Amino acid sequence: MTVSNLKGFLLSRNWRDTPAGIELELWFTTDKGPLCALVQGQRSTFFLSRDELGIAGPLLEGTPGVEVQPLELRDFAHTAVVGVYCRSYRQARQLADALEERGCEPLEADINPVDRYLMERFVAGGVELAGHITTRAGHLWVENPKIRGADYQPSLRVASFDIETAMEGVQLFSIGVHGYGGEGPEQRRVFMLGEGATQDYVQVCVNQEAVLQAFVDWLGEFDPDVLIGWNVVNFDTWYLQRVADVCNRRLLLGRGRRPVHWRELDEEGERRTVQCPGRVILDGIELLRAAFYRFESFSLENVSRELLGKGKLIHSPDRGEEISRQFEEDKTALAEYNLKDCELVSRIFEHTDLLAFAVARSRMTGLNMDRLGGSVASFDNLYLPRLHRQGYVAPNASRDLTASPGGFVLDSAPGIYDHVLVLDFKSLYPSIILTFAIDPLGLALGTLPDIAADETVPGFLEARFIREGHILPGLIAHLWALRDDARAAADAPLSQAIKIIMNSFYGVLGSTGCRFFDARLASSITRRGHEIIQRTREQIEAAGHRVIYGDTDSVFVWIHEAANDAEAESAGRDLERSLNQWWCETLMQEFGIDSVLELEFETHYRRFLMPTIRGSDKGSKKRYAGVVRSGGEDRLIFKGLENVRTDWTRLARDFQEELYRRVFVGEPFEGFVQQTAAQLRAGELDQQLVYRKRLRRRLDEYQRNVPPHVQAGRLDEARGLPPPQARGRGGVCADHRGGGAGAGCAGPVGLRTVHRASATARG
Template identity: 25%
Template sequence: MENLLAFQLLDISYDIVNNTPIITIWGRDSNNKKVLLIDKSFRPYFYVLLDDKVNIDSVKEDIQKLSKTRSPIVGIEEVNMNYIGRPAKVLKITTVIPESVREYRETIANIDGVKEVLEADIRFSFRYTLDKNLYPMRWYKVKVKAIDNKFNYRVDEIYEIDSDILEDETRINVDPLENLKIMAFDIEVYNPQRTPDPSKDPIILIAIKFNYSKDPIILEAKGHDDSQLLHDFIELIRKEDPDIIVGYNQNRFDWPYIIERSKVYKIKLDIGRKADSAPNPSVFGHYSIHGRLNVDLYDFAEELQEIKFKSLDEVADYLGVMPKDKRVNIDWWLIAQYWDNMDKRSTLKQYAIDDVESTLGLAYKFLPFGAQLSIISGLPMDQVVAASVAFRLEARLMREAKKKNELMPNRIERNIETYIGAVVLKPEPGIHENVAVLDFASMYPSIMVKYNIGPDTLLKDGENCKIRNRAPEVNHEFCFDRPAFMKMVLERFLKWRSETKKAMKLYKEGSPEYNLLNERQKAIKVLANASYGYLGWGAARWYCRDCAEAITAWGRDLISNTINFAKSIGLKVYYGDTDSVFVDNDEDKINKLINWITNELEFDIKVDKVYKRIFFTEAKKRYAGLLDNGKIDIVGFEAVRGDWSDLAKEVQSNIAELILKTGDPKKAIEYIKSIIESLKKGEIPLDKLIIWKTLTKEINEYEAETPHAYAAKLMEKMGYKITPGSKVGFVIIKGPGSISKKARPYFMIKESDIDTNYYIDKQIIPSALRILSYFGITEKDLKVGTKQPSLFDFLGDSR
């Protein structure tokens, strides 16, 4: 019996049944039942781009001769399409088995008259969403027929699709996460050799927390036997049937470890909504689970630039999910000791509970944004968080290309081609008060729209065009007779974001409706702002180095014109960087500048922030400023770099705050002296002295022995698994020899081993002098302290 079904699309995959591909759409209906929709009618296809003067019938015959029995070529069709904005002679080739597309791509490419084989690198299930214009996390309506569950899918209902799938416009602003079952989990493993080995070291605890349950669940091994724990884990997932499974770094650690432990016992890790389906590595490095979204929250944390060391406890503390001083903290290399000591085992369990509570708390922070990214990009949520922003944007571009009958270029790896970037002015050194920062709204996307920039409008030699836009300096020309593909996409993004922000004003800030729209506008902004970088990305389908170079040239021209006009009306300019200018906070002159930019240059600019006090060094991209709310912005100093200890960063940040708030370097000198004294007395916690560096290659490939490479070698001798990408935390200890030879993994030493002179001379004082040297303060002043100048001795004309 046919009926109309409203459903939310969560994920999509496909199966091969009786040599026929079947699209499987995983979702839930309006009653929150788990549903599976099946489409047996869709077939894989790709395109063949032909030479202009080729005999099409001859090429068709040659293609048909290549047909294989297992997956025959069932269609060869001439189609009218554009390629890079130009009309193209194209054949559409349809076959049966998706995997056979790769084989046909290679053989057909060698036929005379074939320029290129296109769109043969698109995954079959993703191709379906492109053709049907489907976006995960959105709601749809479709006519369906209920069918029997012959294949043991773990869902409430199975339907066969019997009409076009249409978006359910009544649910556009419904929270996509509402009533979805979310499961957070975190494993603890036995590690007597510190670095655990999944072939022999068991999982001792799995902490689990569901979003609909108050109490966490702890699964524990029987001594050192985790076989029953694994069975219990599988049974719990199948029983509770979560829609989304979240963890923190589970794609890199938890799932690979669980999979290896399951292999030890020959246990089927059958936790998907498709019977006999285990987590499998998939695109973008994530693990895919049939019918469930496996979302690694670490991928969100990777994009938090303000956090250096992205451990679960650090990120949870930073985002206010769980303060570090309110939870159990155990050094990871001591876990085996805690497990073997019955008096400490309860502490270890609480540590695991705090981990999973933090994980679920981070899910509440991150998933709303992830859902909107999925809704806008078209990638399922487990993929969209693992994918780079360029892949997210490209997924959307592919949909727009399909709508516009535009052939999609193949993705190929290219050598990086450099070009001149954004303008960054040399700052006005010194301390300045009441400085406004004017920021261009989406400057690069706006340039792309205004000048119609794209690979399809970039003029080739000999091409005619009535209206041309010539980029300054680089002289690349873009045709204005037809809209660029990228322009049309960006106009849609910019309009969509504007409408979303306008709609936000209808709701109270912090309300569910406001929050949903806010996450949506942020997701749109992320994709729109990626457009310029995408064109210069070597792996982009729509790669265009000349386009990227032209955009930055127009950007430099825009900033230069802005600065020149500001000076012409007597507005003091202190600094300019990419899409921002720092000027005197003179309201009348700023309004005059904004009006001129809006009306004459036709760009949007606004006051982004106002610093009560700011100071610049002579270097570009290095300043610190005090905002009205008391917040300190620090840019370009060690405080935002990852190769200094937390103590050095903390010192520098506190110095900036002291100077900007008190106006007295004397306070900073006194502060430095107190830190030095505390360090000498052993009062500084060890974790503030750790220096974190990432290995960029194999240890034996380091020609010069750096401190972190030396520490890594010591860790390797102790049994730790060290590979490129591993973060190495080390400290410098007392004793003779070079700094490298004095580096030790931080967990190997006692606080009394610390070389305090190294931290004073090479960490504290250098980081402090990056700021204080501007005021004439020297290393001697910090160690002895005789010079006590006033801040206002250095203000000069800027007061």
């Protein structure tokens, strides 16, 4: 088949050095099916100041396969640069290292060829390809196409899979799959070791290698774009890799039966990523966290209960033993259980629009859907191609590690109040960047000696930012407009993805791992935020109100004169209007700039409690509670207190909520406290004394800060109880009564452990 132009969405990227140059392999999903694009003869590129050619020249000239070209680009010292082009990425890295040893500073040498190729073409998810497209091995194929970024919303075919295994060793019992998307009907299959299951969706396999082969064959037939699951990378896929290793074969989950590729993320080998050519593997737990979902436990049982109102078919503490029993005695039940887990993951993805969120992130950042971190890489993808078109190349990461201050927190005034309003600056840090023209290139240009002061906006630490010719403020404005459009269209996944990206920019600029890190940049954001909060408080108190707390981008205002809700809320609207107007006038008068700062009257607490720090009469910070009216009913809100912290027991949280409710509504509370204490000492509330928290270190390694779950673990250890034993995937709890030594509690499958406080702890 020949098609001159085709739009698609990027699923996977890879590159390899060859004798003929670097070869890029890009897989896309398109309206006409999956497509593989092979881009050949590429070179690896970095930049070098022309001033360094005297030192670098002999090395560059004496290395075969290296070409040096003068360019119309400059570095941040405003010196012209040359481009250094190498036949292989390995050669480029070796050459860059050799140049550094000679005192040179190669620029952008860390960017791999496929990332540079895509970012320079503004490819962020969607693309348009032009070339001679044919069919090979059942997929579309094109060599050396023309590629450019394009707007394309993919329709993805998805397979949710889940495995069941023995508790010890490498023994695969079954693999369940639930496939959906595309034009065909949903598919449900379970590939089971041995006979005994009676369902028509069960395929019997003679050994675990046959189970794995049946799954690989099904993937080839159904051909999903995306594989999903629960801790699917570090448990399911990694376990299948171990099965493949035992069977002396490769794990062929990629399109065209290509093998997966692994990369370790920590020295212990407990966390890893996997690349699957032609497909994306997405983990439900990590994706929920990336979208800022919060749960007491990220176990599939807990999350599905909270979101869907239904859970797993086996939810007892000895789940592993029950799975083994069902495999031996009731394979019909095991097949049903295995398939139900697949369907629960599918329904969670649908309920939360997780797939749409992953697509939206990729469209905004240019990163693959399965790359959930990478804030610095996201910033590079967005900023570097725009920087190059402005005629500049990026610096290397600074060796100056001067820290910038964090968010500003006002001292709180502890007490119980009526009518407290929260006034919140909408996206404060992005709005500061946009208002005050804060930008890496803008800083480099604004500090030139021949730039007049009125051509710049002052920052902090003697920073000055050019008023014209910057990049980041325009990028913020573009994303802001996109988010407004997404909100107007009720596109929640896209709106959330844009919000996360915009809010990450300060963190990136304040990170020493960022090539643009400069204390003047980060401080000009945070210190400006401090100033804004302080001056806002002054204006509010000048109007006769009292600010009892402030935190980064919010101020808490006590409307002490309000006799009822209506008066308090009217005061909030007046403050919102007057303060926004004041900031517009003030910034134009002091800096000659247009303000995009936007203060919103966000919340009205009918009653509000700001507690003291334990053992002190000073007010707490980032910890408070209050009552708001919602839907005609009062609702309690807790921030930072035990009620919303999963590292405290259910008893502590429930007790606090009921105690505060009684205090807020004026009900007696003494009897409730006494009754709870008596039940606690009598052991009647033991089932609520459970800590669910990951142990990331051995118990004896917790020294300066010893949180409650570690204390419980130490008590159990002192009583000689056994260490935790668990199987499962991230968030699946092993219910045990001992903290043990803590070794293995955050094992290779990301186990969460449950520590039950002993009678000693109750005292």
